């Protein structure tokens with residue numbers, strides 16, 4: 267075998283979305299040698315698609331404080347979120363948004379020049395008393411503004427980018443310390459070893475598990491699957507958020523900001539049905555509540571259109587000026603994909619797969635924590651994670667809109683700081699053994715085998731359909747057990763799959779195959795977690811177990827790839843400085 271090229275850095279960051287770039291910036295500004303690897307050009311990472319905004323209790327529009335934000339986040343999480351991490355995030359929010367303002371993010375402005383804020387679902391003043399206005403926005407392109415600004419700041423700070431490189435697997439020594447990753451240059455197919463004292467996973471979500479999703483094609487959960495293969499479990503994977511307002515049948519997102527600005531949902535009788543499901547806050551109830559309401563309307567025959575398979579989102583009454591100023595991207599999407607103008611026509615919407623609450627278990631410093639040998643949970647040496655691929659857990663069983671952009675900033679930065687500490691204490695590189703590299707290479711070489719076999723594209727389409735049919739908004743044991751069996755079959759068939767059309771699109775199809783392997787492992791984590799959790803909490807709704815069961819299920823699930831094993835760990839209910847918010851019935 268030809269010798270594989272090697273580069274050496276202090277830190278390897280896998281992923282150039284908001285989480286990766288915020289951590290990279292922290293490190294480069296501290297003069298660490300940082301490599302950032304991204305399978306797409308950094309500013310095409312999914313963070314760019316975030317529309318509605320980022321939460322911080324700036325109180326620019328109405329009275330607000332971080333303690334109310336903390337309460338809302340815990341209630342939104344259906345009491346599964348870890349309260350220490352939530353306190354940490356909500357306290358840090360304002361500082362991080364002002365920091366972005368100074369880096370140059372072009373936030374929309376109020377007449378008095380302050381950052382514009384809009385109300386989002388699940389936000390309240392005074393611990394549930396009235397609606398708060400907490401989401402800081404740059405029109406409906408907030409993620410775009412943030413990602414471009416962070417990228418520019420990284421260029422200035424001299425972070426080193428490996429654009430369009432695909433990470434295959436993590437590299438680890440015999441003692442369990444993580445020492446970098448094997449990546450390939452997508453354009454040439456050349457492998458490269460990036461050796462580092464610390465490795466930070468920021469590879470984003472896995473919305474590609476489902477047929478209908480708001481997520482980009484790149485969101486295939488690669489980092490989560492890499493962690494699984496390295497023996498790290500995935501936490502709370504049964505909690506997948508379905509956004510209430512995806513464009514019906516297509517999946518593109520219509521931001522919650524549309525309802526924040528005053529839009530509302532209608533069924534076929536023209537009824538504002540959310541008044542029945544959430545009498546107080548109506549269309550601005552938490553996402554899981556609104557998604558279930560829409561699915562119920564459709565199931566009970568009150569859906570719109572010839573097939574009765576969606577409801578309508580009305581924003582026309584807001585007037586052309588508001589739509590053009592505050593929701594220009596939404597208008598654009600409707601004109602491009604539906605050939606309608608929401609200034610005069612309602613938008614057909616249905617819940618669509620949006621966000622994974624679960625992920626790689628970490629503490630609030632971004633350190634990956636795991637149990638390797640049945641012992642107590644410990645910090646995994648040299649391995650860090652943050653962003654959608656991680657589970658801190660601040661979102662628990664259901665994430666509030668606007669809290670994910672916040673999560674990636676807060677924990678990207680925290681991980682950066684923790685890595686700086688680590689680098690000060692570990693000045694020298696540990697040796698990297700060749701057999702770790704060989705093992706990672708085998709994964710790549712498996713797809714060099716030629717011959718007849720099923721296509722990756724067919725298996726991927728089947729997997730996404732299985733997830734959509736068997737693990738969607740409403741779930742039951744029978745349907746999910748069938749889902750587990752289907753995934754097992756796909757997992758077997760994948761072993762005999764072969765790449766089609768080697769000559770023309772060799773590298774990109776090899777990458778699609780590697781991505782599918784990742785998706786299969788993650789779909790099993792999701793389905794088995796969902797089957798095991800016999801209660802309804804947050805985004806996880808069991809028709810056969812319709813209520814929340816705090817006695818048995820106030821705990822996080824952990825899925826281990828080895829033997830498809832599940833175990834559990836307690837929720838951290840103690841905040842850092844304030845009183846615990848004990849579980850209450852969740853009404854909006």
Ligand SMILES: Cc1cc2nc3c(=O)[nH]c(=O)nc-3n(C[C@H](O)[C@H](O)[C@H](O)COP(=O)(O)OP(=O)(O)OC[C@H]3O[C@@H](n4cnc5c(N)ncnc54)[C@H](O)[C@@H]3O)c2cc1C
Pocket residue numbers: 280281282283284285286303304305306308311312313314315316317318319320321408409431432433434468469470471480481482484485488489519521620621652653654655667668669670671672674
């Ligand atoms: C349409 C949409 C709208 C949203 N709107 C909002 C909103 O308004 N407010 C909010 O708070 N949240 C919103 N979210 C959620 C939020 O945007 C995401 O959760 C967040 O941006 C994820 O950031 P990240 O840094 O974790 O990952 P991402 O931004 O997804 O970045 C992942 C990075 O990892 C890289 N990568 C992945 N796998 C590999 C690999 N194998 N090799 C190399 N590189 C790899 C990718 O190239 C990319 O650079 C929205 C999400 C979507 C899909």
